[in-house]
Each structure stands twice: as structure tokens, then as C-alpha cells.
Amino acid sequence: MHINDLDTPALLADLDVLEKNISNMAKHCSEIGIPLRVHTKTHKVPEIAKLQVETGSKGITCQKLGEAEVMVDAEIDDILIPYNIVGKPKLQRLTDLVKRAKVIVALDSEETASGISQQATADGCVIPVIVELDTGSRRCGVGSPLAAHHLAQKAVKMPGLDFQGVMTYPSNVNAKPFITETVNLLRKDGIPVNVISGGGTGSEIASKEIGCTETRSGSYVYEEMTRVGNSEMLSPERCVLRVLVTVVSTPSSDRIIIDGGQKTFASYPPTPYGHIIEHPDAKIYGMSVEHGHVDVSGCSHKFRVGERLSVIPLHQGMTSNLHDELVGVRINTVETKWQIAGRGKVK
Amino acid sequence: MHINDLDTPALLADLDVLEKNISNMAKHCSEIGIPLRVHTKTHKVPEIAKLQVETGSKGITCQKLGEAEVMVDAEIDDILIPYNIVGKPKLQRLTDLVKRAKVIVALDSEETASGISQQATADGCVIPVIVELDTGSRRCGVGSPLAAHHLAQKAVKMPGLDFQGVMTYPSNVNAKPFITETVNLLRKDGIPVNVISGGGTGSEIASKEIGCTETRSGSYVYEEMTRVGNSEMLSPERCVLRVLVTVVSTPSSDRIIIDGGQKTFASYPPTPYGHIIEHPDAKIYGMSVEHGHVDVSGCSHKFRVGERLSVIPLHQGMTSNLHDELVGVRINTVETKWQIAGRGKVK
Numbered sequence: 001m002h003i004n005d006l007d008t009p010a011l012l013a014d015l016d017v018l019e020k021n022i023s024n025m026a027k028h029c030s031e032i033g034i035p036l037r038v039h040t041k042t043h044k045v046p047e048i049a050k051l052q053v054e055t056g057s058k059g060i061t062c063q064k065l066g067e068a069e070v071m072v073d074a075e076i077d078d079i080l081i082p083y084n085i086v087g088k089p090k091l092q093r094l095t096d097l098v099k100r101a102k103v104i105v106a107l108d109s110e111e112t113a114s115g116i117s118q119q120a121t122a123d124g125c126v127i128p129v130i131v132e133l134d135t136g137s138r139r140c141g142v143g144s145p146l147a148a149h150h151l152a153q154k155a156v157k158m159p160g161l162d163f164q165g166v167m168t169y170p171s172n173v174n175a176k177p178f179i180t181e182t183v184n185l186l187r188k189d190g191i192p193v194n195v196i197s198g199g200g201t202g203s204e205i206a207s208k209e210i211g212c213t214e215t216r217s218g219s220y221v222y223e224e225m226t227r228v229g230n231s232e233m234l235s236p237e238r239c240v241l242r243v244l245v246t247v248v249s250t251p252s253s254d255r256i257i258i259d260g261g262q263k264t265f266a267s268y269p270p271t272p273y274g275h276i277i278e279h280p281d282a283k284i285y286g287m288s289v290e291h292g293h294v295d296v297s298g299c300s301h302k303f304r305v306g307e308r309l310s311v312i313p314l315h316q317g318m319t320s321n322l323h324d325e326l327v328g329v330r331i332n333t334v335e336t337k338w339q340i341a342g343r344g345k346v347k
Numbered sequence: 348m349h350i351n352d353l354d355t356p357a358l359l360a361d362l363d364v365l366e367k368n369i370s371n372m373a374k375h376c377s378e379i380g381i382p383l384r385v386h387t388k389t390h391k392v393p394e395i396a397k398l399q400v401e402t403g404s405k406g407i408t409c410q411k412l413g414e415a416e417v418m419v420d421a422e423i424d425d426i427l428i429p430y431n432i433v434g435k436p437k438l439q440r441l442t443d444l445v446k447r448a449k450v451i452v453a454l455d456s457e458e459t460a461s462g463i464s465q466q467a468t469a470d471g472c473v474i475p476v477i478v479e480l481d482t483g484s485r486r487c488g489v490g491s492p493l494a495a496h497h498l499a500q501k502a503v504k505m506p507g508l509d510f511q512g513v514m515t516y517p518s519n520v521n522a523k524p525f526i527t528e529t530v531n532l533l534r535k536d537g538i539p540v541n542v543i544s545g546g547g548t549g550s551e552i553a554s555k556e557i558g559c560t561e562t563r564s565g566s567y568v569y570e571e572m573t574r575v576g577n578s579e580m581l582s583p584e585r586c587v588l589r590v591l592v593t594v595v596s597t598p599s600s601d602r603i604i605i606d607g608g609q610k611t612f613a614s615y616p617p618t619p620y621g622h623i624i625e626h627p628d629a630k631i632y633g634m635s636v637e638h639g640h641v642d643v644s645g646c647s648h649k650f651r652v653g654e655r656l657s658v659i660p661l662h663q664g665m666t667s668n669l670h671d672e673l674v675g676v677r678i679n680t681v682e683t684k685w686q687i688a689g690r691g692k693v694k
Contacts, residue, residue, distance in 0.1 A: 007437060008694065041637070063636065063637045083595070084595040086593055087355065087653060090354060109596065109652050111653060112595070115653070143599065246433055248430070249455055249459075251455065251485075251488060251490060252490065260693070289410065289664075289665075291486055305433060305456050305458035306462070318609065318610075318636075321610055322691070323691065344670065344671045346610055346611050
């Protein structure tokens with residue numbers, strides 16, 4: 001099937017670029033000597049996660065339990081969930097999942113640890129856990145090596161927990177003293193530290209330098225090894241996604257309207273929403289809910305209703321999250337269609 | 348079922364407020380004397396659309412063909428699609444739909460009109476159409492009464508089209524000269540104008556004043572009769588949606604983390620993302636993909652891991668678009684669960 005036979009708007013993945021990004025990151029981590037545990041939140045597609053594991057990733061990371069369930073359903077084993085699992089419904093789902101796959105979870109409080117311990121004990125299983133360190137990002141995580149040590153001491157004593165180590169996000173050199181001190185405190189106390197998990201696309205070398213045992217990289221899958229920061233970086237060679245759109249109106253010579261808006265593109269500042277491959281001088285300057293507004297005053301080309309355009313979205317992972325299906329394409333031919341099975345699994 | 352038994356994050360609708368908003372808008376339009384054709388893009392839930400029709404709306408509006416298909420599947424008849432339907436796959440779907448329900452579509456070019464005409468003729472049906480006028484919003488639409496007249500003249504001659512009139516968005520008094528001149532030109536030329544469709548929540552009186560035969564209102568369903576513009580307007584009495592979240596981390600005395608972030612809340616400027624009903628002094632100051640960051644320095648309450656909060660999202664329609672399910676609640680009891688069946692139907 002040629003992409004011209006697809007209805008629009010459609011979310012496409014350039015499979016050549018996808019495979020190149022996956023293989024380059026695996027090679028990069030192998031050369032550095034840091035095991036890679038890819039983060040799948042960017043794509044949420046089990047088939048892509050499988051390809052990443054087959055290409056050298058030791059396992060995967062899922063930000064939500066619901067995403068991990070989707071991945072285990074697709075027979076992916078070895079999953080880190082770097083998220084505090086809280087509340088009875090989720091705890092029951094967690095023990096169900098632990099019986100089906102190798103799952104490790106992060107936590108940052110005694111309350112979370114205790115909840116997991118109680119459910120694991122009730123359901124007769126043992127759950128590997130790591131303590132999340134807040135080494136500066138001010139999200140979740142304990143705030144000091146002493147607090148990490150204190151929580152680890154509690155966790156190692158709780159039945160149903162298998163204490164494995166620590167994690168942080170993102171990896172950077174400033175985190176080294178915090179991590180080193182924590183690991184020293186734990187080991188001195190006889191608490192084993194098998195896992196030191198770091199993360200962030202572009203932070204692989206930092207993960208190695210601060211002593212991590214693995215690094216979590218996610219956005220590289222669609223955006224290459226450094227995050228897309230602005231429109232200049234939206235090149236077809238490094239970015240995987242394209243939103244195939246149709247021109248539905250040509251109201252004036254300087255302006256056209258495409259059939260994708262805020263519910264097709266994740267469109268929040270910074271603009272410019274995306275890059276139109278066929279006409280780099282055409283600028284998407286605004287979006288309403290279902291329409292994209294394009295300034296074509298800089299183009300000599302005369303656009304017509306029905307014409308199709310390929311837009312590389314600025315926010316790749318967030319745009320993917322709006323769609324149910326990802327169409328895998330190689331040189332304008334549809335090779336596969338994947339369900340974005342983890343989309344909407346926010347629980 | 349009590350809402351405490353729901354897993355989080357969950358999207359809830361306060362059914363009392365929903366019914367009040369729907370009934371008040373119907374009453375408002377009835378008192379003004381302007382027929383209401385609700386826009387369903389805000390909620391995308393067939394059950395809510397049915398309630399709106401039962402409460403006085405003459406029909407519905409769907410922004411995309413895929414949303415209209417979902418509504419017709421749910422046995423809703425009489426749908427306006429104010430969108431240029433372009434390209435073979437959509438044209439075939441349009442003629443299929445026209446055979447199942449009363450559907451009227453807008454267009455703004457000869458190319459769009461011709462495409463619909465050809466497909467309708469090939470498939471043996473007649474499709475009611477209206478011409479979209481750009482009375483100032485600079486989205487789709489013809490730019491002058493003369494251009495509207497010119498396009499209408501073409502459309503009335505095309506087989507398979509049933510020319511019905513004109514539409515604009517949004518309704519406001521500045522649009523009156525454009526509309527009046529267009530209607531006069533058409534009628535003088537013997538072209539019937541049965542439909543003059545205006546729209547926009549809060550523009551119902553304007554629709555009446557500029558001579559519309561119907562008004563399209565959408566966001567009122569979740570936000571009352573004037574759009575929510577800032578956090579001061581996020582009151583539980585006027586806003587329908589709540590995102591039920593759980594506190595998953597209490598890293599410091601001035602800061603807590605909730606289990607909903609950018610993939611649970613449509614979070615783009617203006618902040619502050621939403622209003623926490625139980626603790627109005629707690630401020631959501633930032634969001635990462637799956638975490639919400641809350642400043643609780645202004646609260647005397649001591650938050651604990653596992654505690655639940657109800658957040659009224661700032662962007663109601665866009666937040667709804669991230670979820671698959673809407674839980675209908677009355678006084679903390681789950682009364683119904685609706686699939687957001689039109690979500691993701693961007694084609």
C-alpha cells in the first residue's frame with residue numbers, strides 16, 4: 001500500500017530512521033560500557049519495545065503500571081516501573097504482574113514501601129524494589145543520602161520486598177556525590193546495592209560516569225541521541241514521526257489550512273508545532289482544535305485543496321500520545337500498522 | 348460504587364452540573380428564540396449528545412467525519428459537519444453516512460464541492476451542503492459575499508449536492524454585514540438560503556442578532572455559558588469535569604506529587620493547569636509527563652501518600668480528549684461509565 005492510499009491525518013513512522021536510532025543508541029551504550037534499559041513512554045508500542053530489546057536493550061522501563069501490563073501482554077519481560085505504586089487497585093495489579101514477568105519498582109516513602117510489602121505478602125510474592133533519589137530534578141525521590149539509607153533500612157526489613165538498590169533522573173555529574181554517598185552508606189550497613197539506575201536521552205555517558213549499572217533512554221527512539229529542542233532539529237534524517245495531512249482549504253494566497261490541529265499535534269509553546277518536509281518555507285503559525293493554520297507567503301509553490309503534506313511534529317512523544325495507530329512506512333510504502341497499545345494507560 | 352473505589356487518575360463528570368449546564372443552555376436559546384445545534388467536540392460522548400438532543404437541541408455538530416460516524420452508530424440523527432471533506436476515503440465514508448442519517452456538510456471551495464458532488468453522484472445520493480464564510484476568524488471560509496455567491500452558484504448546479512445556505516464561526520455582530528449581504532445576493536439570484544448557522548458558546552444572542560437560523564454551542568456543556576478563561580472560573584458549581592488523582596509522593600513539607608501529568612491533563616499555558624477542590628490553596632505549578640507538581644506551602648493541611656484529590660482541569664475539552672472513559676458521578680457515587688467514543692477520531 002502506498003501512503004497516498006492512507007486517509008489523513010495519519011501518524012507515520014519512518015522505519016529506516018527508527019531502526020537507525022535504535023541501533024545507534026544500542027551501539028553508543030555498548031561502546032561506553034553502560035547497559036541500556038530503554039524507556040517506552042515515548043512510543044508505547046510493544047512492537048517497537050521488542051525491537052529495542054532485540055537490538056541490545058537489557059529490558060524496558062514503563063512510567064505507568066498500565067503501560068507495563070500492555071508490554072507484558074506482548075510477552076516483554078524485565079520491566080522497571082520508576083513510579084510509586086499506591087492504592088489497593090494498583091497494588092493488586094502489581095502483584096498480578098509480578099507473577100507474570102520480572103518487574104522492579106521504585107519508591108520514595110515508607111508508606112509506598114509498606115503498601116507494596118503488605119500486598120506482596122498477602123499474595124505470596126516478592127517484589128524487587130529500588131529507592132528513588134531526588135538528585136536535583138525536584139520531582140519524586142528522597143532528598144538526601146541519609147534519607148535514602150533510612151528508607152532502605154526500613155525496606156530491607158519488610159516482608160515481600162527484595163531491596164535492589166537506587167535510581168535517579170536525570171543522570172548528570174552533579175548527582176555523583178549524592179549517589180556515591182548513598183551507595184557507601186548502604187554497603188557499609190550490609191545492604192546490597194545491585195542496581196543503580198540512571199536515565200535521560202543524552203545522559204548515557206553521565207550515567208556511566210556517576211557509577212550507574214544501567215541507563216534509561218526514551219525519546220531517542222523518535223528524536224535521535226539529543227532531544228529535539230527547536231525547529232532546526234526537525235530533520236527527516238533524525239526524526240522518525242511524520243503526520244500525514246491534507247490541505248483542506250486555501251482561503252488566500254498567503255495561507256492554507258491543513259486537517260490536523262491541537263487534537264492531532266501536541267501543540268504547546270514553543271511553536272512552530274512542526275516542520276513541513278515538502279515545503280520547509282511553509283510555517284505552521286497556529287492551530288485550532290482540528291485545523292492547522294499555515295503561512296505559505298514564503299513559498300513559490302501554489303497549494304491546492306487535496307494536496308498532502310508530511311509534517312514532522314515538534315513534540316514527538318506527546319503527539320504520538322494523541323493517536324491510536326502508528327503506520328510504519330519505508331520509502332512511501334506502508335509496511336506495517338501498529339496499535340499504540342499503551343496510549344491512555346495512565347492508571 | 349463510591350468514587351474511593353476507583354483507581355486513579357480517573358476522569359469524572361459531576362452529573363448534576365452536567366445536567367444543569369445542558370438544561371440552562373437549552374432554556375437560554377429557547378428564551379432568545381434561536382434553535383440550538385450543540386457541538387459535541389468538547390465531550391465526544393454519544394450518551395451526552397443524546398441527553399443534549401433530548402433536552403432541546405435540534406441536532407448535533409461534529410468537527411470530524413469520524414466523530415459523526417460514532418454518533419450515527421449511537422443512533423443520533425441530524426448532524427452538521429462544519430469541515431471540508433476532502434479525498435477519496437473520506438468521500439466514500441461520507442456517502443455511506445448520508446445513507447444512514449441526516450447529515451449536512453460545510454465547504455469553502457469549488458474543489459471540495461466538486462469532490463462531494465462526484466462521489467454523491469457515483470453513490471446515488473444527494474448531500475446537503477452549506478458554504479462556510481470567513482467573517483473574521485481567518486480559519487476556513489470564503490472571504491467575501493461575492494466569493495460566497497460565486498461558490499453557491501457553482502454548488503447549486505452540481506449534481507448530488509443540495510445547497511442549503513451558509514455558516515460562520517464565531518457569531519458576533521461584526522459578521523452581520525457579511526452575512527446579510529451574502530444572503531441578499533443569493534436570494535436575489537433565486538438561490539434558497541434555508542440555513543444560516545452561527546456558533547460559539549456565549550455567542551447565542553449574537554447568532555440571533557445577526558440572523559442565524561441556528562447556533563452551535565459546545566464548550567458550555569463542561570464550562571457553563573461563558574468559557575473558562577482562568578483559574579478563578581474553575582468552580583465546582585459551573586465546571587463538570589474533575590480528575591481524581593492520588594498523592595504518590597510528599598518529598599518535602601512545601602511540595603507534593605500527584606499521579607497525573609501532561610498525559611492526564613491538557614497542560615499548556617496559561618497555567619495553573621487546574622483547581623484542587625479540597626485544597627484551593629494548593630497550587631499545581633508544573634507537570635512532567637506522568638506527574639503533577641503541587642505547591643502546598645500555603646496549606647495548613649498535612650498531605651499524606653495515598654490521599655486523593657479532585658482537580659478541575661483548566662482545559663476541559665482538551666483534557667477529556669486524553670482519556671478513554673468518563674465516569675459519571677452524583678454526590679461521590681459512580682452512576683455510570685461512558686466511553687469517550689469519539690476520542691482519537693481525527694480522520
